[in-house]
Amino acid sequence: MSVEPRGERLRIVVLGASGFLGSSMARHLADQGHEVIAYWRQPKPDIANLPNVTSLVGDLRDTWVLGRAFQGADIVYHFASSTYPSRFYFDPGSEYSEALQPLLVMMETARQHQVRKIVFPSSGGTVYANIETPRTEDSPADPRSPYAVFKLAAEQLLHHAARQGHFSVDVFRLGNPYGLGQRARPGQGVVPHWLDALHKREPIVIFGDGSAERDYVYIDDVCRMMTISCCDIDQSGTYNVGTGVPTSLRKLASLLQELTRDELRIEYVQNRISDIASIALCPDRILSRMPGFAFTPLRQGLRKTLEQHGLRCGE
Numbered sequence: 001m002s003v004e005p006r007g008e009r010l011r012i013v014v015l016g017a018s019g020f021l022g023s024s025m026a027r028h029l030a031d032q033g034h035e036v037i038a039y040w041r042q043p044k045p046d047i048a049n050l051p052n053v054t055s056l057v058g059d060l061r062d063t064w065v066l067g068r069a070f071q072g073a074d075i076v077y078h079f080a081s082s083t084y085p086s087r088f089y090f091d092p093g094s095e096y097s098e099a100l101q102p103l104l105v106m107m108e109t110a111r112q113h114q115v116r117k118i119v120f121p122s123s124g125g126t127v128y129a130n131i132e133t134p135r136t137e138d139s140p141a142d143p144r145s146p147y148a149v150f151k152l153a154a155e156q157l158l159h160h161a162a163r164q165g166h167f168s169v170d171v172f173r174l175g176n177p178y179g180l181g182q183r184a185r186p187g188q189g190v191v192p193h194w195l196d197a198l199h200k201r202e203p204i205v206i207f208g209d210g211s212a213e214r215d216y217v218y219i220d221d222v223c224r225m226m227t228i229s230c231c232d233i234d235q236s237g238t239y240n241v242g243t244g245v246p247t248s249l250r251k252l253a254s255l256l257q258e259l260t261r262d263e264l265r266i267e268y269v270q271n272r273i274s275d276i277a278s279i280a281l282c283p284d285r286i287l288s289r290m291p292g293f294a295f296t297p298l299r300q301g302l303r304k305t306l307e308q309h310g311l312r313c314g315e
Helices: 020-031 063-070 092-112 146-163 190-200 219-230 249-260 298-308
Strands: 011-015 035-040 053-057 075-078 117-123 168-174 176-178 204-207 216-218 237-241 266-269
Touching: 011 020, 020 035, 020 075, 020 219, 035 063, 053 063, 063 092, 075 092, 075 219, 092 117, 092 146, 117 146, 117 219, 146 168, 168 219, 176 190, 176 219, 176 298, 190 204, 190 249, 190 298, 204 249, 216 219, 216 298, 219 237, 249 298
Parallel strands: 011 035, 011 075, 035 053, 075 117, 117 168, 168 237, 176 216, 204 266
Antiparallel strands: none
16 A cells, blocks of 8 residues: 555645546545635535535635635645636637736735645646656756646746745646546546547547657546645645656557447547657656555556446456
């Protein structure tokens, strides 16, 4: 059994607690015994009714409600976002405003209420330069899309605030999380899009020739790794959250076909200019904080996800 960091019971605000990452993290933190404030625009009953969870409805720009949530909070996990990668290309001005303004409001509100730490999920799949994998946290950055530029800018704004002594900051550069509760959103997450296609008996779409490699990490592993923020609260850090193992789209499709024992129909479309050929994230820094941690194998994680989505598995 892997070792997971544990500490004192904390008051933790999860912004965007109805989304894939937010709801998963809120559930995990509540299960760990922390006091969780689920902050959202639309409550999610299966999270709101959990022990240790309090629901608070509000918008990130509503400083009065946000201040209520932050009162006495030790940590804020910032998963709230109404942006997604592909939309930055169509209306970048609005997207940057939608992304950066709430972040700055949140940071100032956290400072005023003496929140000790902010946790921010960045994008390990987009912020790094197109170099050989696996990337470490010290690998050069070269954001190739407006979405990646925002993620890197948000990292720098948060770290600047930490250097000013406002709060500590943990940045987690995520690979490609997948699992139960992930919705098919434009430009995000190949797994939910493919599962949606399987449900509808439609072809799965592959950009390029299928050789593009990504680092797929099961959502339970993501949550377990992000709990290190609950220890050493006053310390800041940047961590990769990935397995270090690149998996091609062709290999991913092959695994799905083996698990479902169903012939997949594949539609190949032109590659996107922002796509990087191969991404894998070296997890050594975060694993040094979690002795004995073991990743969920991709086949096992996909099988769990398929079963949770009601798709039959042949194994």
